[in-house]
Amino acid sequence: MAPARQSWRPWAIGAAVLALILAAISVQFRGRGDAGGAKTITIAGIAYSYQGGQAYNGLTGVVIRQGWLKDELAKRGVALAFTPVPTAVGAPLINEGFSGKRIDFASYGDFPAIIAVSGGVPLKLVAAVGQGQNSYLIVRNGLPAKSIADLKGKSIALHRGRPWELPFSKLLDANGLKLSDFKIVNINPAATPAALASGNVDAAFLLSDGLLLEQKGVGRIVWSTKEAPADWRMRAELFGRGDFVKGNPELTQLVVDAFVRAAAWSSQEANKGEVIRDASRGSMPEAIIARDYAESGIPWRDRFSPLFSPNIADHYRSVAQYAFDRGLVRSKVDTDALIDDRFVVQALRDLKLEGFWQQPATAGAQS
Incomplete structure (x- = not known):
């Protein structure tokens, strides 16, 4: 059978899964306000079925296990909800969630985020994650x-x-x-x-x-x-829904604080084995995760750095320009308006993590 003919089956399955999840999210969060006075914060994250539950990928999983964010929000009368997103329909589902105001934050890729913003979805990049x-x-x-x-x-x-x-x-x-x-x-x-x-x-x-x-x-x-x-290199960062960030800066700060805490924990060499084991809860063996990390050439601590280096701004300008020039998006994204580093700056200060990560060298001609 020709390749083009067989490709409908995974798309059909993905579309069905997407429709079911969107319906569930819509029912769960019906009546949410646009921003301001939020009673629930919803964070979407790539997740895998694991031992009868959902294992969240990356820093989102660490935030859940640490429990700090949930406790801090509870003190303020705000609930915390996590929406699992299957990797097969990850970016489209997250963009739909942001567009429909069903999610407030998500950690996902640079290119899908640029597509969303170009399509009119207001996003803010509130925390960087590593070097790609x-x-x-x-x-x-x-x-x-x-x-x-x-x-x-x-x-x-x-x-x-x-x-x-x-x-x-x-x-x-x-x-x-x-x-x-x-x-x-x-x-x-x-x-x-x-x-x-x-x-x-x-x-x-x-x-x-x-x-x-x-x-x-x-x-x-x-x-x-x-x-x-x-x-x-592909980048994945923590993005927030623009109107939520604007209307709830204190809650946004707590979310970013939690992800910076998770990044600091993951960046410690003593936790490397556990980070790799957690990442293997999807479909990847530990040996593959370890090889991918090793072949990246990125020092372990810097892999999870939340710092906004000039390289990140250059990267997103490059992504936005490239996508526009190649006709992958209809309108060029203003990346200066997309990036909002104030929450990470405050988190580093409050958590006494200034100096914990080093700024990477400027990419220069590689950008």
């Missing part, structure tokens, strides 16, 4: 391709609109290629292994899933963003 994640280009077994240029005319699995689409587009541009030079199969990462193993696609562009597929012998990695400028 690598993406991988993996080729199926039996195909002698050694580079993206060798794949011209071939089929590539790429989940459109997800954060890793941007580094893929930059890879094409750097090689004088364009999307139309390939048969792009728009399927989510969960459906990609079977498509690659069966030969229904020739290659795939993924995050750490690519490392797992190589370990399983499904294919081989021929390129990753570790070979590219640092600015090509």
Whole structure:
């Protein structure tokens, strides 16, 4: 069966899951105010089914386990709710939640956030998270391709609109290629292994899933963003709904405080093993998580740094400009208005964490 024909099944499943979750969220939070005097703060996060429950990814999971935010909000008569988001429908669901005012905060990718803001969804980037994640280009077994240029005319699995689409587009541009030079199969990462193993696609562009597929012998990695400028790495940050942030600055400060606390805990070398074990509660083995971290070349402490370096502002300007120039969004995003670093500055001061993280060197020509 041709790749383009089979790709409807994961999308149909994803759409059904999305509809069910949105309906549940709508019922749960019906009657929420726009901002000001909030009685509930809702944070969306990528989560995985694990031992009969939901295991949240990254700093969101640490915030939940630490319990500090829940306790501090309870003192003020404010409830805390977390909305689990399956990775297969992550960014679209989060953008829908922000647009419908069903969620107040979410930690998710740079590219989807730019898409949301360009589409009229008011967001604020209230806390940075580390220095980005690598993406991988993996080729199926039996195909002698050694580079993206060798794949011209071939089929590539790429989940459109997800954060890793941007580094893929930059890879094409750097090689004088364009999307139309390939048969792009728009399927989510969960459906990609079977498509690659069966030969229904020739290659795939993924995050750490690519490392797992190589370990399983499904294919081989021929390129990753570790070979590219640092600015090509996908970033995921803590974003807040603009009107909520404006109407509830004290509550926003508490949320950012909690994520900075979680970042400080995760940044300690003594907690490295636990962080890796927590990250493996999804579908990734610990060995793959550890390899992805190690191959990033980012020092462990800096991986979770919430500091707003000049590099971050440059990165988002680059993402916004690139997305606009390539017609991926209809209007260019004002990233100066998007970034709001005042809450992190205050959190570092209040939590006595000034100097805990070092500002990374300016990317310069790599930006």
